Amino acid sequence: xxxxxxxxxxxxxxxxxxxxxxxxxxxxxxxxxxxxxxxxxxxxxxxxxxxxxxxxxxxxxxxxxxxxxxxxxxxxxxxxxxxxxxxxxxxxxxxxxxxxxxxxxxxxxxxxxxxxxxxxxxxxxxxxxxxxxxxxxxxxxxxxxxxxxxxxxxxxxxxxxxxxxxxxxxxxxxxxxxxxxxxxxxxxxxxxxxxxxxxxxxxxxxxxxxxxxxxxxxxxxxxxxxxxxxxxxxxxxxxxxxxxxxxxxxxxxxxxxxxxxxxxxxxxxxxxxxxxxxxxxxxxxxxxxxxxxxxxxxxxxxxxxxxxxxxxxxxxxxxxxxxxxxxxxxxxxxxxxxxxxxxxxxxxxxxxxxxxxxxxxxxxxxxxxxxxxxxxxxxxxxxxxxxxxxxxxxxxxxxxxxxxxxxxxxxxxxxxxxxxxxxxxxxxxxxxxxxxxxxxxxxxxxxxxxxxxxxxxxxxxxxxxxxxxxxxxxxxxxxxxxxxxxxxxxxxxxxxxxxxxxxxxxxxxxxxxxxxxxxxxxxxxxxxxxxxxxxxxxxxxxxxxxxxxxxxxxxxxxxxxxxxxxxxxxxxxxxxxxxxxxxxxxxxxxxxxxxxxxxxxxxxxxxx
Amino acid sequence: xxxxxxxxxxxxxxxxxxxxxxxxxxxxxxxxxxxxxxxxxxxxxxxxxxxxxxxxxxxxxxxxxxxxxxxxxxxxxxxxxxxxxxxxxxxxxxxxxxxxxxxxxxxxxxxxxxxxxxxxxxxxxxxxxxxxxxxxxxxxxxxxxxxxxxxxxxxxxxxxxxxxxxxxxxxxxxxxxxxxxxxxxxxxxxxxxxxxxxxxxxxxxxxxxxxxxxxxxxxxxxxxxxxxxxxxxxxxxxxxxxxxxxxxxxxxxxxxxxxxxxx
Numbered sequence: 001x002x003x004x005x006x007x008x009x010x011x012x013x014x015x016x017x018x019x020x021x022x023x024x025x026x027x028x029x030x031x032x033x034x035x036x037x038x039x040x041x042x043x044x045x046x047x048x049x050x051x052x053x054x055x056x057x058x059x060x061x062x063x064x065x066x067x068x069x070x071x072x073x074x075x076x077x078x079x080x081x082x083x084x085x086x087x088x089x090x091x092x093x094x095x096x097x098x099x100x101x102x103x104x105x106x107x108x109x110x111x112x113x114x115x116x117x118x119x120x121x122x123x124x125x126x127x128x129x130x131x132x133x134x135x136x137x138x139x140x141x142x143x144x145x146x147x148x149x150x151x152x153x154x155x156x157x158x159x160x161x162x163x164x165x166x167x168x169x170x171x172x173x174x175x176x177x178x179x180x181x182x183x184x185x186x187x188x189x190x191x192x193x194x195x196x197x198x199x200x201x202x203x204x205x206x207x208x209x210x211x212x213x214x215x216x217x218x219x220x221x222x223x224x225x226x227x228x229x230x231x232x233x234x235x236x237x238x239x240x241x242x243x244x245x246x247x248x249x250x251x252x253x254x255x256x257x258x259x260x261x262x263x264x265x266x267x268x269x270x271x272x273x274x275x276x277x278x279x280x281x282x283x284x285x286x287x288x289x290x291x292x293x294x295x296x297x298x299x300x301x302x303x304x305x306x307x308x309x310x311x312x313x314x315x316x317x318x319x320x321x322x323x324x325x326x327x328x329x330x331x332x333x334x335x336x337x338x339x340x341x342x343x344x345x346x347x348x349x350x351x352x353x354x355x356x357x358x359x360x361x362x363x364x365x366x367x368x369x370x371x372x373x374x375x376x377x378x379x380x381x382x383x384x385x386x387x388x389x390x391x392x393x394x395x396x397x398x399x400x401x402x403x404x405x406x407x408x409x410x411x412x413x414x415x416x417x418x419x420x421x422x423x424x425x426x427x428x429x430x431x432x433x434x435x436x437x438x439x440x441x442x443x444x445x446x447x448x449x450x451x452x453x454x455x456x457x458x459x460x461x462x463x464x465x466x467x468x469x470x471x472x473x474x475x476x477x478x479x480x481x482x483x484x485x486x487x488x489x490x491x492x493x494x495x496x497x498x499x500x501x502x503x504x505x506x507x508x509x510x511x512x513x514x515x516x517x518x519x520x521x522x523x524x525x526x527x528x529x530x531x532x533x534x535x536x537x538x539x540x541x542x543x544x545x546x547x548x549x550x551x552x553x554x555x556x557x558x559x560x561x562x563x564x565x566x567x568x569x570x571x572x573x574x575x576x577x578x579x580x581x582x583x584x585x586x587x588x589x590x591x592x593x594x595x596x597x598x599x600x601x602x603x604x605x606x607x608x
Numbered sequence: 609x610x611x612x613x614x615x616x617x618x619x620x621x622x623x624x625x626x627x628x629x630x631x632x633x634x635x636x637x638x639x640x641x642x643x644x645x646x647x648x649x650x651x652x653x654x655x656x657x658x659x660x661x662x663x664x665x666x667x668x669x670x671x672x673x674x675x676x677x678x679x680x681x682x683x684x685x686x687x688x689x690x691x692x693x694x695x696x697x698x699x700x701x702x703x704x705x706x707x708x709x710x711x712x713x714x715x716x717x718x719x720x721x722x723x724x725x726x727x728x729x730x731x732x733x734x735x736x737x738x739x740x741x742x743x744x745x746x747x748x749x750x751x752x753x754x755x756x757x758x759x760x761x762x763x764x765x766x767x768x769x770x771x772x773x774x775x776x777x778x779x780x781x782x783x784x785x786x787x788x789x790x791x792x793x794x795x796x797x798x799x800x801x802x803x804x805x806x807x808x809x810x811x812x813x814x815x816x817x818x819x820x821x822x823x824x825x826x827x828x829x830x831x832x833x834x835x836x837x838x839x840x841x842x843x844x845x846x847x848x849x850x851x852x853x854x855x856x857x858x859x860x861x862x863x864x865x866x867x868x869x870x871x
Binding site for chain 2: 287289304308309311312456457458459460461462463464465466468469470471472473476477487493496497499500503504505506
């Protein structure tokens with residue numbers, strides 16, 4: 001005992017992920033920091049402030065956590081800062097109104113870990129995010145960071161590292177689910193030098209932000225994974241390819257690399273082991289196709305980002321024709337944990353053929369949108385209705401789109417499908433990098449297919465005929481169907497073109513591009529038929545095939561629809577039944593949104 | 609090693625491409641983006657075939673699939689035929705102006721396009737051969753620009769290309785005749801740039817651009833002492849050979865006479 005009284009510390013974690021930043025969390029952080037700095041010494045508590053990466057619950061941001069009290073505040077605004085500081089940080093009181101509100105139970109929850117959103121999650125890749133300051137290497141080290149690297153470098157041979165990863169059953173998280181250990185083994189067997197390791201951070205799916213959050217919130221876990229991988233295969237140079245729109249990710253990863261060099265985890269003779277590795281960041285121009293491994297490598301080499309045929313794998317001839325291991329951000333982030341905690345632990349999580357966990361960005365018409373990590377094999381129902389809290393608003397669940405733009409739409413009947421690589425592809429969709437978009441009954445499935453094909457036709461690199469021309473023509477057909485110009489034989493034509501695009505395209509983009517069309521035809525064919533034959537859009541989305549009518553039995557004559565109608569198409573008297581003039585109506589859907597009695601109904605194309 | 613193509617057995621070198629083996633043995637597989645001068649495109653996908661390897665079957669492009677094990681290849685199975693027809697239909701809808709595509713369309717019995725919007729004048733199928741050829745010759749004057757449905761081949765900023773030497777290799781290698789070259793009164797126009805042509809010193813025909821001549825001299829150190837067109841150079845080379853042969857013949861005869869004398 002040295003007689004000193006230890007002053008208690010209170011750690012305040014302010015989420016500064018991209019979602020919370022957009023909601024002004026930086027102001028909150030700065031104001032809290034200023035207040036902490038003004039605090040006179042001798043105060044009974046020392047507040048320690050940290051700006052962290054994304055907590056996942058973006059829908060309720062900005063988020064502030066106070067430790068060790070384990071208090072979790074949602075939707076914090078700058079005006080709440082004074083109160084949080086005075087009451088919670090200095091005194092440890094809980095401010096009830098800022099606590100997380102469970103969507104299903106309607107109760108407020110003090111700790112994040114008790115919330116429905118968090119409870120069923122299992123964090124491996126996201127283990128540190130939200131808990132550490134990503135720009136501070138000591139935060140990472142404090143939570144066991146770089147221990148796996150030490151273990152690999154000093155206690156294991158490269159061969160042992162590879163066999164550990166092989167036995168763990170880790171599969172690539174970028175989409176295809178290729179066994180990581182096998183990939184590493186192939187590369188290590190190839191007797192050609194230099195070898196490279198590459199991290200694919202070119203996440204480009206609309207509505208997906210898994211890799212972004214990892215790079216922003218815990219960049220060292222990716223770097224550590226890459227160093228271990230490089231040691232295993234014998235590479236001396238690594239690249240982290242990040243799309244340039246992810247400016248915060250570029251900044252945090254660059255800072256992390258710099259710090260890793262300073263501490264001797266990168267560069268020559270890493271922590272005295274004799275092994276050397278250099279890593280640099282390459283910024284991508286934002287083409288979706290550059291997420292394809294060979295196009296990504298072409299882009300790093302400074303060539304046009306177009307894929308090449310992969311009859312000879314990148315593990316033999318990759319970057320500059322040399323053996324290359326390319327893995328996704330999330331895959332790399334999994335590696336250190338497998339090395340530290342061991343194969344038995346990792347392979348006990350998940351299903352028989354898909355081990356570990358998967359990060360998803362759960363978005364769309366769901367109550368708790370955000371970033372989640374769940375064990376493989378959890379059902380879609382558990383994810384959407386458990387973690388996601390169910391459908392937002394008054395709508396009903398209709399479909400969930402997984403796997404990004406070239407994934408597929410899964411209907412309600414398959415909600416009990418366990419989520420892993422194989423069952424999703426059996427259903428016609430795919431795991432992809434982990435996008436998960438929930439749709440309700442006001443979504444038109446033909447329009448969804450059209451939307452994704454539009455995206456893909458713009459993002460196809462345009463090198464090979466089936467992808468460039470095939471997608472474009474399929475889009476043409478879908479646009480016609482949505483505009484009421486569809487022909488009877490169109491479904492047949494779409495299926496035939498799909499086969500050619502799927503089978504004959506050069507790279508993964510084309511090979512998976514027909515999935516949105518194929519799955520919507522498979523599970524929602526009646527909607528296509530309604531568009532083509534009856535000239536009506538059942539969901540009331542395709543404007544040219546939709547008109548709104550007021551159901552006289554349901555209308556209470558409140559007049560809200562007429563008040564809100566931007567076109568002035570609704571007429572009537574309070575207390576009487578209202579009517580829509582089809583000649584003036586622009587089919588914007590406002591009346592349907594505002595009607596509290598469900599009296600505005602969707603009908604087919606207006607006949608006038 | 610052995611390879612079975614369309615149920616017949618053939619010899620192949622390890623790593624040889626299916627297309628090369630098939631062609632050597634008289635099996636026809638249609639191609640568009642394949643050129644022996646600039647191989648390795650794999651973009652038109654016309655040459656797709658079905659491969660059975662280790663119990664699995666897959667669709668691959670024969671121009672780039674290396675034979676490394678025991679495989680069975682079907683160049684025109686029902687599935688391949690159906691998909692190839694679709695590819696030709698897509699190509700024809702894109703570039704109906706090309707004669708080559710018209711011929712393919714006829715060969716595969718594809719009806720006139722009535723479903724898709726068609727640009728009658730378009731000839732380019734974006735196979736990329738022109739860009740590859742230009743790159744290989746070292747000028748790199750043209751490139752593909754944009755991506756997806758708006759992709760096209762163009763010089764930088766679609767202005768007359770500064771780096772172009774007017775060699776017309778791009779137009780020569782183009783399978784669909786999509787690159788226009790005009791020549792008149794000692795001028796050549798390609799990619800909207802006009803080049804001055806130089807005459808053959810022997811026959812007086814215009815045959816090379818000044819930029820081509822300079823390029824060969826400065827980049828490759830080939831200094832043509834006299835500017836001869838292909839035809840005249842062949843002629844002059846042949847003449848030189850004949851005179852050389854004659855001289856040798858005289859020498860040989862004299863030598864034989866000398867030996868006879870000695871004996």
